[in-house]
Amino acid sequence: MLKESIMNDNNHSQIRLTIIGITGRMGRAVAMQARSSFTITGAIASDSSRYIGKTLSEVGISPLQTVIEGPEAIRDVASRSDAVISFTNPEAEVKNAKKLSEAGVATLIGTTGFNEEQRALLIKTLSNLPLLISPNFSLGATALLVLSRASASMLTDFDFSIVEMHHSAKKDSPSGTARQIAEAVMEKRGYNSIINGRSGISLRKQEEMEVLSVRGGGNPGLHTVIANGQYEYIRLEHQVLSRDAFAAGALHAAKWLVKKEPGVYSMEDVLGF
Numbered sequence: 001m002l003k004e005s006i007m008n009d010n011n012h013s014q015i016r017l018t019i020i021g022i023t024g025r026m027g028r029a030v031a032m033q034a035r036s037s038f039t040i041t042g043a044i045a046s047d048s049s050r051y052i053g054k055t056l057s058e059v060g061i062s063p064l065q066t067v068i069e070g071p072e073a074i075r076d077v078a079s080r081s082d083a084v085i086s087f088t089n090p091e092a093e094v095k096n097a098k099k100l101s102e103a104g105v106a107t108l109i110g111t112t113g114f115n116e117e118q119r120a121l122l123i124k125t126l127s128n129l130p131l132l133i134s135p136n137f138s139l140g141a142t143a144l145l146v147l148s149r150a151s152a153s154m155l156t157d158f159d160f161s162i163v164e165m166h167h168s169a170k171k172d173s174p175s176g177t178a179r180q181i182a183e184a185v186m187e188k189r190g191y192n193s194i195i196n197g198r199s200g201i202s203l204r205k206q207e208e209m210e211v212l213s214v215r216g217g218g219n220p221g222l223h224t225v226i227a228n229g230q231y232e233y234i235r236l237e238h239q240v241l242s243r244d245a246f247a248a249g250a251l252h253a254a255k256w257l258v259k260k261e262p263g264v265y266s267m268e269d270v271l272g273f
């Protein structure tokens, strides 16, 4: 149910949003897009940020007077919001999770690069709230995931590969999105191993998923899923044109998530698949 606090807010249609990682590439993109339907009531950067204590307006992120605070303020700030969107790094997410759990509001985590243990810990710690952890908030990439899974169900003799390309500052590889699509394809095709590149004599094994990463320049994210048959192939491709695609998708998902009961949700749930 939509929280009363949202309905009773002065701007009755506004969702109060806390952004964690506000000074980063994604945090800024979300803040830029959160102009209508949202009010940024909380802004969190790392402990060592030179922006702590400054307002969003002072640092040119948004015209709002919301003060940027460090992670120790997460519980207080988030509990006065309706939703939290967080784009940081895996270690920071794990560190911040207890405070988020105590705040108890709908939480969207876009950070990528979690290992299994970190992911499981996050899901356990945040089990008391509506939670959406997605390596790709873009609506198009979610469609790519759905289409890839459907293709893997249909094309049972085809060999599936993924090529992903991102800007040179991206830390983790393969991308979280490529890993997510690979998992969906592997489940349908019964693949049991992943190869991330070839060199020398390296024949493709029958139950092997191929995932290749390219890094360079400023590309915000390209994912190509290739299904090779003996006499034909299909190629499904999604290119993000700017980070605004992730930001807009995260905000779209936040509007959906604030109305949900506690539980773990996916972007496929948001799009009704």
Ligand SMILES: NC(=O)c1ccc[n+]([C@@H]2O[C@H](COP(=O)([O-])OP(=O)(O)OC[C@H]3O[C@@H](n4cnc5c(N)ncnc54)[C@H](OP(=O)(O)O)[C@@H]3O)[C@@H](O)[C@H]2O)c1
Pocket: 020, 021, 022, 023, 024, 025, 026, 027, 044, 045, 046, 047, 048, 049, 050, 071, 087, 088, 089, 090, 092, 093, 095, 096, 109, 110, 111, 112, 113, 134, 135, 136, 137, 138, 246
């Ligand atoms: N799900 C998606 O759709 C999607 C799309 C794009 C990117 N991503 C992922 O999102 C993550 C962030 O990407 P980015 O490009 O925005 O990175 P970035 O530019 O490096 O920004 C990271 C932000 O996290 C902050 N931070 C670091 N430690 C923190 C802590 N303990 N508490 C609170 N904030 C902390 C940093 O603050 P300081 O500047 O003070 O260090 C910075 O604001 C990456 O994992 C990336 O792969 C996901």
